[in-house]
Each structure stands twice: as C-alpha cells, then as structure tokens.
Amino acid sequence: MQKRMSLKDILIANAVPITFFILTFLAVLVAKIPILFLLSEIVRRLSRNTFLVLALIIPVVAGLGLNFAIVLGAMAAQAALFFVVDWGITGLSGILLAIVISSVISIFLGWIAGKTLNRAKGREMITSMILGFFANGVYQLIFLFFVGSLIPFKKTDFLLPQGVGLRNTVDLFGIVDGALNDLLTLNIGFITIYIVPLIFVVGLCVFLTFLLKTKLGQDFKAVGQDMHIARTAGIDVDKTRIIAVILSTVFASIGQVIYLQDIGTINTYNSHEQIGLFSIAALLVGGASVKKANIWNAILGVILFHALFVVAPSAGNRLFGQPQIGEFFREFIAYAVIAFALAMHGWRSRKGK
C-alpha cells in the first residue's frame, strides 16, 4: 500500500468539487454577472444555508449515510413558525421561541426517524427519503385539513377561504422576517453581511468539532465504521444511531428557522421539500461522500453550489436564449451530483468487497 497520494489520486478524490468549480467558473464567465453581486449573493447564502448543510454531517459519520429525513426537522421549524405567527410574537423573541418549539418537536421526530432507520439497516438512505415523503403527507394533512378545524388558528388571513387549512404562502413580514439578520449587519461597499446567522454557523461548526472529539463522537465514528465490532465492544449501537438522527433533525430545524427568517415567507407546502435536496447536493458538491463528511465540505459546497445556482439562469439565457434552461440545468446538476455520489458509493463498496 502506498502512503503518499499522487496528484492523480488527489484529483480523483476531489473530482466533484473540481468539476463543479470549473463548471461554475465557466457559467460565471458566460453569464457576465457582476462579480460583486455574485459575491454578495454567496455571502448571504452562506449565512442562510450552511447551518442546514452542517446538520447532515453527524449521520454520515455515524454510518447512516445522507440523512434525507432532515426534511422532518424543516417541517418542525415551519410548524413552530406558524404558531409564532399565530400568536403574534415578533422579533428576536419570536425566533427564539420558534427555535425552542421546533427543537422539541424535532427531538420527538428524530427519535421516531432513528427508530425507523434502525429497522432498515443497510438501506437507511432510501428509507430516510421515503420517510421524508411520508412525513410530508402527514404534514399536509395537518396544515391543509386540521389547522382551522381541529387545531385553532386565529390569523384567518393566512387560512384558505373556507377557514380550514393554511394558504400556500405564509408571510413572515413584520413578525420574524429578518429577525436574526438585522440584529447586526456589516456593510462592505455593496455587500451586506448578516453577522448573527454567521455566528450561528460558526457556533455549530465549533460544536460539531467539539462533539466529534467527545466520547459520543468517538462512538459515532466506531458505529459508523462497523456496527458489529462496536456492539461487541459494548457500545449501544441502536441508541447511538438514534442520537445521531435526533441531533441531525434538531440542527435541521434550527437551520430551517434561520433559512426562513432570511427568505421572509414560508412556502407552506414546498419550502421543506427542496431543503433536503439542495442541502445534500451542496454537501456532496463540497467533496463529501456517503461515508465521509466534514464542516469544510459543507462550507465549500454551499459556496460552489449556490454560486452555480445564482448564475445558472442567466447563463442559460445567454447560451440558449431561455432562462428556463438554466433553471432546469441547475436542477439537473443537483440531482446528478447526488446520483453520481451514490453511484460512486455503490461502486466503491462493491469494489471493497
């Protein structure tokens, strides 16, 4: 076995980020987007999306693969925000309350998700994905049919005309819109930096780094490598995995609160759906795999993935005269990156045998 990696090995190991970098770079050239605008967009998206992407790391380390069930956390966050809106609690206190409520719901949901995934060892990813879809059904049942009928909701302007079910969009304006962003901003010329969400991101990075150095983190790594050996050594494998899923779900819910206060409106039936896809794609673009992920993958991934996201429509417009092509293209890229990462994972684990 050779210890030193050759240049070729390094290139192959980082094929995804490098390809993506080239792709984004070309798209930027084609799109002729002002670089300052791009920069300000990326900075904003870093503060908006990174927390969600970071939420995916622990399950990867614990051997559960990409946790598509973070949408459960996102749903919890939206549910919490709906009630904060209903109770009319504004500003920072609204955000903090939303974080507390959504975390509590997420602990419960994460526990269920963890239990479910423990019953599907070896096919956690597809199960977490279907679990997300299933939860989406239950979510729709609650917020389309129960809110306003079984669950009281006072703000009738957010309800559908019949008085049952939430509208397609719930506006956070004047309630918690930008409540974290606007606490502290830094303007460098054209670029506005929202400090507080970035502090949250940095805080989570520090916490994850800390966590992976604790006994619990060591157990995650052990379980992630080989459940059988971990169990023989006396580690409670199932419980450890459940904790991993709970942490991931809770972080996802906090991430979604951060995300939504930045966006300013909740797309009641869509916001959470895309979160899973884009967060996972971003993590993979950053060079993570199904078995390995760290905070740098998350940060790099957010930068690269969202840079392409920003420029793709105008690049598509310039190249084909249709902005739609750019939109489909970035969607294709998101899916293709995941498909590619999964295929590489399948191929490697087969070769390893």
Place this chain on the structure above:
Amino acid sequence: MVNFGSLREAIKRIDIPTLIIVFFLIGLFILAAATKVSVTTLLSDSIVRIGMNGVLVLAMLPTIRAGIGPNFGLPVGIIGGLLGGLIVMQYQVAGPIGFWIAVGISIVINFVLGWIYAWLLDKVRGQEMMVETYVGYSIVAFMSIMWLVLPFTNPEMIWAIGGKGLRYTLTLQNYFDKALNNFLRFQIGKNFSFPTGLVVFFAGSCYLVWLFFKTRPGLAIDLTGQNELYAISSGVNPKKARRNAVILSTVIAGVGILVYAQSYGFLQLYQAPLFMTFPAVASILIGGASIRRATITNVVLGTILFQTLLTVSLPVLSQVTRGDITEVLRLIVSNGMILYALTRTPKEAS
C-alpha cells in the same frame, strides 16, 4: 373447488396494511352507498384507472424478482415511452395506429436506455434503490432541458407564443387518444361503460410477462433474485439475468406510460414522469409483494386496490371534507406502504 385450508393460508399471508386498505375500501363503498354517489360510476372509473395504471405497476415486477428491489428509476422507461408518443405526434400519425407505432418506437428506445441503465445499476450493486431514484430525477431534469431544445415543430406540440420548446401537456385528441379505451368499448346501463381494449391490453401484458417468467431467461431472473448462488450453480450468469430484468422493466414502463397517456388523453412532460414512480411502487407492495418477492397476482391485486381506493375516496370523501384530501391520502398511503416494506424484518429471516 375451493380448498379451505389453502384459502386460510392465503389470508394468513396477506399483509396487515393490505388488510387495512381492504377494510378501508369496503368502508368507503358503504359510505358511497349511503350518500348519493353513484356506485356504478365509481366502478366504471375504477376499471379505467386500473387499466391505465396497471402496466406501469407491472414494470416493477422484473426488478423485484431479480432481487434488486422495485424499479425506482421508472422515469427512465417513461422517457422512452414519451419519446415514442412525441415522434408519432411530430409525424402526425393520427388515430389508434399511432399508439402501436409509438409502442414500437418506445420499445426500441427503451431497449437501448435500459441497457445503459442496467450497466450502471450493475456497477452499484447493493445501492440500486437510491441510485435508481436519483437517476430517475436526473433524467427527468435533463429531459426537461431536452424538451426545450429538441427540434419538434408540430405547432400542436410547441408553445403557441415564442414557438420554442414543447408544452407541459400535449393533447392527444387528434392522435391516439383513447386508442385502447374505445376499442370494443360497451355500455351497461347509463353509468357503466367497459373499456374492453384497455382491460384486454393490461391482461395481455400480464399474461405475456407471466409466460416470460416460465421461460429459461425468465427463470434465470427468478433464480438470481431468490438465491444468487443457487443461480450461479445452475449455470446462470446473474449479471445478464439482472440486465434482462432491468431492460424488461424499462420497456414495460415505456409501454405503460403510453397506455396511461392514451387513456388520460394527454402526454405529460417535464416533471410529470416523477409522479408515476411512487404510486407504482406502492401498488405492487399493497398487492402483497415485498421488496424481494412479487408475483403477477400482487401486481393485479395491488393495482385494483390502490386505484379503486383513489377513485372511490375522491367523491366520497369530498362529501365530508375538501376533495384534495385524496391527494394527501395518496401521499400517505403510498409512502407509508413503501416505508412499511422497507422497514419490516424480512419474513424469510428465520
């Protein structure tokens, strides 16, 4: 001759979710009878929906039997089917003959697509379901771009204004709309019409697949799925068997979407192929299949149960609440079913 012992065995083998759905369905029918909803119309609609969805469900059978689980990459085959339909429209082949030509073209296209798809799946043994899902998503997104740039020129197909790219839904009215449904269709009473061609086509497809699984290549797929080592020791090349299964599934999916489209009256492009997969997977599971074992009976029974459930619940439940609850119901039932199948401890493990 009814063998009560084996009947009891059969009932014992039915899954709990299947039973729940059966009881739910019976409840709905009772509710339908109690309200003003016409049961005969419901039955008639159910039969149409069973026929139009059945072939897509059938596409799940080969991959399950080959041991690689339900074909979550159904959109791959659907794309091939859509291309067949689009080509027929482009060349303005009117009438039912267009359906058969579209089927022919789609089979050729899907043979190639299926081959490539099978090659990929072989590389990722053990991770098929995830890879399938995302290959499905990817190809749909990719084809969305293609729908915009492919050189289709028939004005009935492209956007009226601007003239570039295909529309979201293309009406088949002047083409092969209801090509099967109206074949030998007959009417009983005011509310019940029987789409003979459609039902015969579904039954025929099932019969052909059933026959295929009695031939040597079909048996090879079966053996591979049940016990790969047994298959090898029987002289089977499992790679080839799995490849055949994937190609077969892809081809059936292409035919399936055309059957669906002729009954629906529209070809749906862009995101639409994505929404066919999970109901199809759920159907075969509701019919009693697991992710490792499935029979034609599972296909037929599952399609009947699931489609009847959807048809009946809409008018009946809309008496109680808003009609769009059926859409939510579909989500919960189909994904709940798949979730159940993924998480249950295999019966085989003894």
Place this chain on the structure above:
Amino acid sequence: MSRLLEMRNINKFYYGNQVLKDVTITLDEGEILGLVGENGAGKSTLMNILFGMPVIHSTGGFGGEIVFKGERVNIDSPMKAMELGIGMVHQEFMLLPGFTVTENIKLNREITKPNFLSMVFGKRLELLDMEPMREEARKALDTIGMHSIDEMHLVAGLPVAHKQFVEIAREIDKRSLKLLVLDEPTAVLTESEAEILLNVVRLLSQKGISIIFISHRLHEVLEVAHKIVILRDGAVVGEGPKEKFTLFEIAEKMVGRKVENLELPPRKVPLDENKIIMSIKDLHVHMPGEEVKGFSIDIREGEILGIGGLAGQGKLGVANGIFGMYPATGKVTYMGKEYQLNSPLFALKNGIVYVSEDRRGVGLLLDESVEMNIVATAIQAFGMFTKRFLGFTIYDRKAIREHALRMIKELDIRCKGPAQPVRRLSGGNQQKVCLARAFTLNPKVLFVSEPTRGIDVGAKKLVLDYLVKLNREHGITIVLTSSELAELKSICDRIAIVCEGKLAAVLPPTASDVEFGLAMAGELEEVKAHG
C-alpha cells in the same frame, strides 16, 4: 496457584442436537489450557458459553454451572464476561480500520475528562483525553513486547500479525483481565510470528493471567500449554497435564471414533486404478476461509473419493473451485480433455454436478417448492421439462410434477407434497432435495460437500446409502468432502486429506486414526521423517 475457573457439567443442545455432553474443565490462575478438537467437536460452543454470546441464550441457554474465582456466576452477555475479566481474541479481527491502534485498544473504554457541556448533558459529552489513552496503549503493547508497533498508526495499514497483537494488547489493557481466550491465534501468522505469539502467551501466564489456547497446530499446543483438554463430539475424551500426552495420542483421541461399518454392496465392474476421469494439477481456489493453494489429485473413474481435513484448510475449496463457484486457477483434465475452470455452465454441460456444503445458502431456493428446487437447474442448464407454447419455450408443470413425485418416492423425501416450500422441511429432507436435484442432472462426477452436516442420524444413513447407490448402480464417480472422518471412512475408496490448501496425504479408509489425525494437523510427513 488458586483455582480461577471451573465449568462444571456443561450441556448444550442446538435444536435437539446435543453438542456438549457433561463437559467439565478447570483452570488455575496463570495456567495455560490447550483446547483441541476437530471442527464441530464443541470448542466454539464452549467458548461462546463462557463469553455469554447471545447465540447461546437465543437457543435455549445451557445446562451446568460456571464457577469463577470461587463464585457461581451467571454470564448472560459478553459485557458480563468482560466485567468478570474474561477476554477473547476472536478468529476474525474485531478492529476498526479507520481508528488508530490506540483508539482500537481503548475502544469503548476511552479515558475522558469532563467539561461544561458534559456536566449538563452527561458523561458521553466528555472529551477524549488522548495523551493518557496513548500512554496506556503504549504500555499494553510494551507488556507483550510489541515495541515496534506505533500506537498512533491507523489499523488499516497494519500487517496481519500486528493486528493480532493489537487485539491481544486490547485485552491486556483491560486491567481486570484474568482469563484470555485465544481462538486459533496463529492461523494467520507465519512460523516466526507464531513463535513470538507463543512467547507472549507464556509471558502473560507468568503475569498470572490464565489462558485458553485453541489451535489446530498440535505442536504449538504441546509447546505452550500446561495442560490439555481434548474434545470430541461434544465430550471430553482426554484431559491432563501436557506431559501425559504425545502428538500421536492427541491426534488419535481427537479423531478416534468407532467406525460403523456400512455393508457396502459390491461393484459390478471392479475399479481400475489407471482409469482417470479427472486429473487436477496445482489447483488454486480463492475461497475466503477455505483457500486452496496448489492441490493436486487424480480422480479414478467410478470411485468414491473422500476429501477430509480441518476447517479452514481448504478441503471445501476444492469442489467449489472445480465447479466454478469461486475463482480458480490450475490445470485440470477431464476425460482426456482440458477442463474449463470458472464456469458452472461448462461443468454442468459436461456432467459435473456439485452439491454445496452450504445447503441453505447455495443449495436451495428456500421459498420455492420442492419440485422447483429439484428441476430448476435442469430447466436452466439443459432445457429439460420444457414445452413449446405460443412460440415460447416454457417449463412444463406436468412433466415437472411427475418427475418430482418420482424423486420424492425414490428418496423418501418427507414433505406435504411437491408444492411445499423447502424452508419448512427438516435438514435431512432438504438434503435429499439437494441430492434429487443433483441426480436429475445426470452427473458423471458428483461433488458432494458436507452432506450430513446438521441432520439427524437416521437421515445421515439414508443420505450415505443413496450416495453409495448412485455410485454402484449408476456408476457415478463421487467426490465426498466431509469434516466427519467416520463418514468418509465408511463409504470412501480413498481419502485425501487437505492441509494448508494442499494435499497432505491420500489414505485408505483402513488407515489408523493416528495417521488421519497427524495428516490433518499437517504433521504426518514431519513425524514420519523424524520418527
């Protein structure tokens, strides 16, 4: 020296089969016990009981009692065993490749230090304290003289022998360790590495740690053990200080069995030594756990050739390799022509049929009917039992049913009918289905591996009788691979013993148990050479 462990009158049943019969062993502090026996003699089961493995308790527990340090103990989980100070080094490595040596040695026994968060959320959030962990790992490695292993190295890159020592170091590091079980610790080591390991074992013994040393290398056992226990068929057949035994005696006791002489019917045509149906030269088979490394033999037409040997020595690899279940290389001539390896289809087409040792894993479609199990291969490989229908060649239910009923009758397969899934049949009847499948394929040479494993005595006799019948009445050449020497002796014309992947000896069934025992341990040549 005081008494450390007593396992008294241990009895264990697996599904009605008694695998341990009144086994009693005792062990003093610092004593090394050499435990020897053939596979299936009950060694692993005994150790599993001692280690509280779940497999024991999920199959109804065991009879008898365990006394540890003078107290009766109830070891119901591996954790309990560890708490008592019982450690085990398993045959397969229990190391995490992505962790360093230190992390592996301290796995789940990490040294941690508290912090603010751990005070709120509990001990699991305490930070790992790498420095003392590293020191202790170093100490453990030094204790067994492994100064050359870097404690911060990743396990993934370590040579096999070092992994073995890391495992031992991990057990040593458990300060409460009183008893260490080493299960075939030298199997993966070279001779010089094995020598080092034996020294480590002695060293540990001097430190007062008792050791149970399981090995098939008898000379190692004689070299290192203070006392020896020989198990055979689940019972203790020899016990005492090692001075009491010679290599010969151990070998004899290990395999010795009263052979029931089957009345073998005479052949119509006597065997011709020069008529070779298959000649195998330098066969290598890459079968994990049963590697074949250069096996050669000539198989005579019409004979029943036995292949014996200890587990892991490669006897099972031979048939698997010839039939093409595992990648194989070598020069094989079959009926005068070159034989194509790695193609089960080629084998089948040329009349070579294989009945796998892994009945449930390879030999059967557990959820399929008896009849499909019998005919599926015949349909697949030869297109037997098929008919034309609507342009398709499909299989013919009627023909299948007829044939299945005939086979069920001939082999006396006890089932509810040809449509019953084979999963619900008993082991013996499942084996008969496998034989029916093999016979349906009209074999010229039939490779049968472990045909009587896990089936009851009555069925055993039926299976062996049927093999003899196939041989005598249909002239089928049979290669019977088995761990049960008695079985080989009862029906074979010659018995080849495989050791370390090579042919160790070809013996007549009348050869003495000593010879067989020594051949299996790979020491027949050595003993012959040195007297």
